[in-house]
Amino acid sequence: MQEILNLLLNKKISIEEAEKELKAYNIQEITNNIKLDQNREVRAGVPEAIYAEGKTNTDLINLINNINFKKQVLITKLDQEKYEQIKDKLDIPDNINVDYYNKAKILTLKKEDNIKLGKIGIITAGTSDIPIAEEARITAQLAGIEVIYSYDVGVSGIHRLFDQMKVMIDEEVQTIIVLAGMEGALPSVVAGLIDVPIIAVPTSTGYGVGQKGFVALFSMLQSCAPGLSVVNIDNGYGAAVNSIILLKQINKKK
Numbered sequence: 001m002q003e004i005l006n007l008l009l010n011k012k013i014s015i016e017e018a019e020k021e022l023k024a025y026n027i028q029e030i031t032n033n034i035k036l037d038q039n040r041e042v043r044a045g046v047p048e049a050i051y052a053e054g055k056t057n058t059d060l061i062n063l064i065n066n067i068n069f070k071k072q073v074l075i076t077k078l079d080q081e082k083y084e085q086i087k088d089k090l091d092i093p094d095n096i097n098v099d100y101y102n103k104a105k106i107l108t109l110k111k112e113d114n115i116k117l118g119k120i121g122i123i124t125a126g127t128s129d130i131p132i133a134e135e136a137r138i139t140a141q142l143a144g145i146e147v148i149y150s151y152d153v154g155v156s157g158i159h160r161l162f163d164q165m166k167v168m169i170d171e172e173v174q175t176i177i178v179l180a181g182m183e184g185a186l187p188s189v190v191a192g193l194i195d196v197p198i199i200a201v202p203t204s205t206g207y208g209v210g211q212k213g214f215v216a217l218f219s220m221l222q223s224c225a226p227g228l229s230v231v232n233i234d235n236g237y238g239a240a241v242n243s244i245i246l247l248k249q250i251n252k253k254k
Helices: 002-008 015-026 040-044 057-066 080-089 127-142 160-168 186-191 207-220 235-254
Strands: 026-031 035-038 050-051 072-078 099-103 106-110 117-123 145-150 178-179 200-201 228-230
Touching: 002 015, 015 050, 035 228, 050 057, 057 072, 072 127, 072 228, 080 099, 106 127, 106 186, 117 160, 117 235, 127 145, 127 178, 127 200, 127 207, 127 235, 145 160, 145 235, 178 186, 186 207, 186 228, 200 207, 200 235, 207 228
Parallel strands: 050 072, 117 145, 117 178, 178 200, 200 228
Antiparallel strands: 026 035, 072 106, 099 106
16 A cells, blocks of 8 residues: 555556555455455454355355465354365465364464454353354454453353452453353343453354344343443354454553
């Protein structure tokens, strides 16, 4: 972008040519149905993530092999079978660390850096919520956030929660992501105990009327606890992005 602006400033290209170049810089068209938003991190604070579900192996290979590896790349909802099918066809630079997390269904590609963005907590009500929690944890850590996490501390044995809350208070976490399925009560409890923003994630854990996570979602949206925000069902990635943007804004004020 600076190169394009310098060319314009030195009158080596016209305004129309600069506009065309900037548009090309922002969106890279791979095929007729694939377009990469290369400038999203500058504009929106987080890099573009590739959502694997619904994409063919060829689509994923084209996307990953054409993305700009300035900092990091995140491929979400990528199951083990599809990863095994595409991994040998990926053209990844030698200076990029490649990690696949089966439980979270995430592939990460990242350059080494020393970014320390802040610290958050992640809590799940049950062990069935852990895959979505891991999606949030890995996304946050990729951005340079330290994560203090505790799993399986739901309201069915609420005594398990209090020691973990003390740890997070002592660690001075700046926000907490709380995941729960079933009746979705845990985020409301946590929001009533601590003075940091709570991001609630309903999960599709449950059965009967609670199946697919809608009861947990409605419960969290209807919470009477202040300071509680809610993302979509099973959206661990979205909860982590919320935390990333929040911590970046905090750092701007320092």
